[in-house]
Amino acid sequence: MIASVTRLARLVTVAAGFALLATAILVSVEVIVRRFFLISLNAGSEISSYVLGIVASWGLSYTLLLRGHVRVDALVRHFPERVRLWIDLFALLGLGLVAVLLLIQGFVTFLASWSMDAHSMTPLQIPIWIPQGLWVLGLAFFVFVLGMLAVFAGMALLRGDYRKSQQLIGIQGVEDEAAEALADVRAITEAEGARQ
Amino acid sequence: MIGVALSLLGLLIALSLPIGAVLVVLGLILSGFYSTFPLWRAIGETSWNAATDTVIVCVPMFILMGELLLRSGIADGLYTAMVRWLSWVPGGIMHANVGAATLFAATSGSSAATAATIGTVAMPEMKRYGYDSRLFLGSIAAGGTLGILIPPSINLVVYGVLTQTSIPKLYLAGFLPGFLLSALFMTTIMLGCTLFPHLDGQRRKFDLREAIQVLPGIVPPVALFLIVVGTIYAGIATPTEASSLGVVAALILAAVRGRLTWSVLATACEGTVRTTSMIMLIFVAAFFLNFVIATTGLTRVLNDVIVHLGWTPLQTMIAIIIFYLILGCFMETMAMMITTIPVIAPLVVSMGYDSVWFGIVIVVLVEAAMITPPVGVNLYIVHGIRRDSGSLNEVIAGASPFVLAMCILLGLLIAFPDIALFLPKTFE
Numbered sequence: 001m002i003a004s005v006t007r008l009a010r011l012v013t014v015a016a017g018f019a020l021l022a023t024a025i026l027v028s029v030e031v032i033v034r035r036f037f038l039i040s041l042n043a044g045s046e047i048s049s050y051v052l053g054i055v056a057s058w059g060l061s062y063t064l065l066l067r068g069h070v071r072v073d074a075l076v077r078h079f080p081e082r083v084r085l086w087i088d089l090f091a092l093l094g095l096g097l098v099a100v101l102l103l104i105q106g107f108v109t110f111l112a113s114w115s116m117d118a119h120s121m122t123p124l125q126i127p128i129w130i131p132q133g134l135w136v137l138g139l140a141f142f143v144f145v146l147g148m149l150a151v152f153a154g155m156a157l158l159r160g161d162y163r164k165s166q167q168l169i170g171i172q173g174v175e176d177e178a179a180e181a182l183a184d185v186r187a188i189t190e191a192e193g194a195r196q
Numbered sequence: 197m198i199g200v201a202l203s204l205l206g207l208l209i210a211l212s213l214p215i216g217a218v219l220v221v222l223g224l225i226l227s228g229f230y231s232t233f234p235l236w237r238a239i240g241e242t243s244w245n246a247a248t249d250t251v252i253v254c255v256p257m258f259i260l261m262g263e264l265l266l267r268s269g270i271a272d273g274l275y276t277a278m279v280r281w282l283s284w285v286p287g288g289i290m291h292a293n294v295g296a297a298t299l300f301a302a303t304s305g306s307s308a309a310t311a312a313t314i315g316t317v318a319m320p321e322m323k324r325y326g327y328d329s330r331l332f333l334g335s336i337a338a339g340g341t342l343g344i345l346i347p348p349s350i351n352l353v354v355y356g357v358l359t360q361t362s363i364p365k366l367y368l369a370g371f372l373p374g375f376l377l378s379a380l381f382m383t384t385i386m387l388g389c390t391l392f393p394h395l396d397g398q399r400r401k402f403d404l405r406e407a408i409q410v411l412p413g414i415v416p417p418v419a420l421f422l423i424v425v426g427t428i429y430a431g432i433a434t435p436t437e438a439s440s441l442g443v444v445a446a447l448i449l450a451a452v453r454g455r456l457t458w459s460v461l462a463t464a465c466e467g468t469v470r471t472t473s474m475i476m477l478i479f480v481a482a483f484f485l486n487f488v489i490a491t492t493g494l495t496r497v498l499n500d501v502i503v504h505l506g507w508t509p510l511q512t513m514i515a516i517i518i519f520y521l522i523l524g525c526f527m528e529t530m531a532m533m534i535t536t537i538p539v540i541a542p543l544v545v546s547m548g549y550d551s552v553w554f555g556i557v558i559v560v561l562v563e564a565a566m567i568t569p570p571v572g573v574n575l576y577i578v579h580g581i582r583r584d585s586g587s588l589n590e591v592i593a594g595a596s597p598f599v600l601a602m603c604i605l606l607g608l609l610i611a612f613p614d615i616a617l618f619l620p621k622t623f624e
Binding site: 010013017018027030031035044045055056058062063068070071072075080087088095097098101106109132135171173175177178179181182186188 | 210214220223236238252364439440444465466467468470471473478480526527571576
């Protein structure tokens with residue numbers, strides 16, 4: 001289950017990245033059109049801000065699955081493994097609490113925009129509930145992934161399967177973070193070597 | 197009240213709760229204690245507003261631009277050019293490390309990417325020409341940090357949004373200190389190699405023809421710089437729009453150089469969204485905490501506490517700098533910035549310091565944080581690029597003279613604020 005959810009989360013993440021790319025192209029076209037044809041569309045900056053909100057909320061889950069949300073391990077890294085892993089679960093639940101609150105209140109905000117039929121005060125007059133709805137859906141997916149991880153990691157801990165739990169919710173140290181940036185660069189260098 | 201808040205903050209962070217969650221939980225507790233209104237109900241609204249801020253859109257765009265540039269292979273040409281132009285100076289190609297990082301920084305908003313890119317190209321040269329590994333590795337780690345001081349800069353954008361400071365002004369303010377720091381780094385290398393010749397490697401000489409031959413290598417970064425920064429001051433684009441132009445330019449650059457494949461695009465997109473989500477979670481949470489702090493009047497209380505200490509503005513500034521130097525040893529830098537700036541920047545401004553100036557000071561402190569152990573990301577990146585089995589301590593030792601150079605810059609900034617403020621004032 002975790003594997004398929006991770007696949008889905010990655011798919012969504014890549015799609016979100018392409019949405020950003022498309023927005024960048026849209027905004028660039030707008031700038032060029034404005035400069036050379038003196039036509040002001042002024043839609044790009046509004047759209048790009050909605051895209052950012054939606055992209056960020058949909059990307060939360062994959063970032064979580066890759067343990068990419070920032071935590072400080074200066075103290076807990078000195079604890080015994082078992083204690084540390086229970087703290088990891090506690091940290092996950094803390095994030096879960098915040099995410100649930102964000103989801104509920106985000107949904108309330110969405111409902112208010114929907115029932116008032118609020119539109120943006122720009123030439124585009126976009127109904128706000130559309131981007132807000134997509135944003136809230138991203139949060140809902142995040143809460144789902146958080147819940148799933150909590151259940152699986154909790155079960156692994158109770159079974160005494162510490163390695164599994166570490167894999168799921170352990171802290172990603174600065175060493176891992178650097179290793180990842182390097183793996184990226186290496187992959188590029190290798191692709192380069194293959195080309196030549 | 198302040199004591200309670202700070203202890204709570206410290207406890208939650210130490211228990212390794214994700215930083216975004218720490219900020220929201222702290223906001224909830226503070227509002228529970230000090231407000232009669234259910235402030236938690238506002239979190240939907242504040243989060244939506246923070247998540248769709250039009251200026252913060254720069255952040256994912258710069259990350260995407262960097263991801264594409266990293267894969268476009270422009271670093272090789274740039275580095276070769278720098279080696280041929282700078283390696284006659286005492287310290288040789290270590291100057292190329294700093295010079296290439298300086299130029300690459302001007303096109304990239306991220307320090308880790310700059311260090312990784314330049315480091316990969318530079319590493320083979322270290323053994324080949326017999327450089328002392330410590331200073332050589334330190335120069336890469338330190339040079340990489342210039343990425344966030346010389347515009348464009350993700351960190352300056354985040355600072356600008358958190359403090360409502362103008363991004364074009366912050367960019368202008370970053371130039372001179374950025375180039376000054378680059379010069380200080382080079383001076384550090386030159387001094388080091390003059391005093392301790394064993395640190396230096398085999399000197400290489402190139403004739404003028406060879407030097408001119410490699411000049412095309414610096415065209416792509418210069419062009420990108422003009423697009424992402426130049427368009428702002430030419431009045432063609434806003435900073436946000438300029439960042440989008442940068443993405444498209446990087447895309448074209450990668451395509452022209454034949455590096456653009458679907459898998460490259462997908463990897464770049466994935467990396468961008470992950471980093472964006474990581475930053476935005478903290479950003480959105482900080483906005484909520486900020487809202488609570490403002491509503492409950494905590495800023496005023498904090499201000500009173502500082503005033504009560506009876507310190508002069510200079511003493512307070514030095515205390516703040518020491519605080520950041522220590523905090524930077526333990527905390528991821530973007531998280532550190534977003535967590536502390538909403539509280540500290542208003543204090544600093546109320547003491548009579550310029551908000552633009554303080555932005556530059558903060559970014560220099562963040563740079564120092566990137567090369568101080570145990571949590572200095574650039575140290576680990578440079579260490580990871582090594583092919584020999586040297587220890588991390590060598591990188592740490594090699595980076596330390598550059599931390600000193602940063603402290604000198606901070607001193608200069610305090611003594612002569614115009615180093616940062618001259619350009620913004622001139623172009624006002």
